Amino acid sequence: MMQETVLKNNQTILEGRGITLRFGGVEALNDLSFSVASHKIVSIIGPNGAGKTTLLNAITGVYSPDYGAIFFRGRSISGLKPFQIAVLGIHRTFQQTQLFSTMTVLENVMVGIHPKTKSGFLGGMLHLPKERKEEKKIREKAEAFLDFFDLLPKADWMAGHLSIAEQRRLEISRALAGDPEILLLDEPAAGLNIRETEAMGDLIVKLMGKGQTIILVEHNMHLVMGISDWLIVLHHGSKIGEGRPEEMQKDRRVVEAYLGT
């Protein structure tokens, strides 16, 4: 049973030590160490191919590091299966939105609540009172989330019929509905226009008010600089810088990495 204590602001919630990941002969992540403080917005940046999404995949258990370890709230999670990591409280969105496109908008969010609920096969088949109560709560919670994300009017639409910006919001809403402690967003601004990107930035900051720790992978520097508390800079699978946005902007290695590509 993991610690139920609420982390105070600024304690380390996620930590990586010496993470190395190889695909065939290629080293995607190379002896990577980092730490993320709770209740902050941390952005992982770096040129294309730096290993940002690979790092997200390693954190969420989609890939297992060849060497090194990842710690969530002080407990090792490297080697756990993706669903176990999600149940522990790390949820994510994907670079290309992975919605359940022929399920409704509401159902997508209801799936997000799965890790926090319990009804199984028997309760479901027999429609037991406990299951009915839980279903009602799931539905109400999902509707509340849709309302927060301005998607409630489209609750019965098929998820695939939403616009790109709406699909992004839906995917974040699904990830958030399970009350994660860490929310990983993989390029949430990709494919959005300037207005939509600003709205996305505002949304992310708004989410901070809900007690989230947010880790962002983004290319859009304007967005990153505007909302991040902390940056982790990757290049060729290694960390070349870590610090506040203002510091990283002036860091020689970071500037060279971007200009050199």
Add this chain to the structure above:
Amino acid sequence: MEKKNKIYLLIYAFIILILPIFLSNNYYLMVLNVAALNIIVVIGLNLLTGYAGQISLGHAAFFGLGAYLSAIFTAAFHFPVWPTMMIAMFITGIVAYVIAIPTLKLEGHYLVMATLGFNVIVYIIMIQLDSVTGGPSGFAGIPRLQIGGFIFNSDRRIYYLFWAVSFGVLLLSLNLIRSRVGRALAALSHNEIAAKCSGIDTETYKINIFVISAVLTSLAGSLYAHYITFISPGTFSIFYSIQVVTMVLVGGMGSLWGSIFGAVLLTLLPEFLHSVKEYNVLIYGLVLMVIMVFFPQGLFPGILEVFGQRKKGER
């Protein structure tokens, strides 16, 4: 449950209750009895294939396991009928669990071949273990179903029993797909990575739904054995597996009401084509091909769409 489904269930129950009044010929009742059993199998298979997205071309093996386990223990060892049926379901469930663990890790073609292989193995055992199963000549003398002193010895009595069971299975399945588990199954068949990262233990869910579909099929097999009172391996060959998969496809993957349509239609069809019974297999192949080309979502959903009853892509 949604109002819509409640109404359909009432209509379903009503039709079941009054239909026999109009059918004097026992032959029709017999065909409908077999249809009811097929409904049970097809609903179970649809949960596995249409909902959880896992293919099985081996469900005849579970049908046969239920039939032979019930037959052997009640006829040869004089065990009581209903407890034996439960035990047969339990044993079939265990067998399904054991083969699910390695095979559900396989993808696509390999999973199909593994289930096909399993069907063949069970079929061969039925034929070769003739001291126990009676071999190719079959197993006779299976006792009939009874409750208290009431023996189900007529097609009419069996009709009400079998269709009541089909109603129960339908009800439980409709409940399941509208529940948290149903959503998880639908999610994992759509997008397994997203489902996993949403906290769904996809491996366990796949195994569980495989076992449930096998157990339902075993139930149908036991009921079949006690109805016909004679079983032989020929009934449980790969062809039956293909028949029930065809019924799922005709009814529409993921549509339980469609499963009823598919099961009834494809049970009745061979009877209408009685004169060309030798071409049964050929006709099934043709039906399957035509459905896949013109109605890939299923004949039932296709018909509904024509009548404007259904939005495209809806389950």
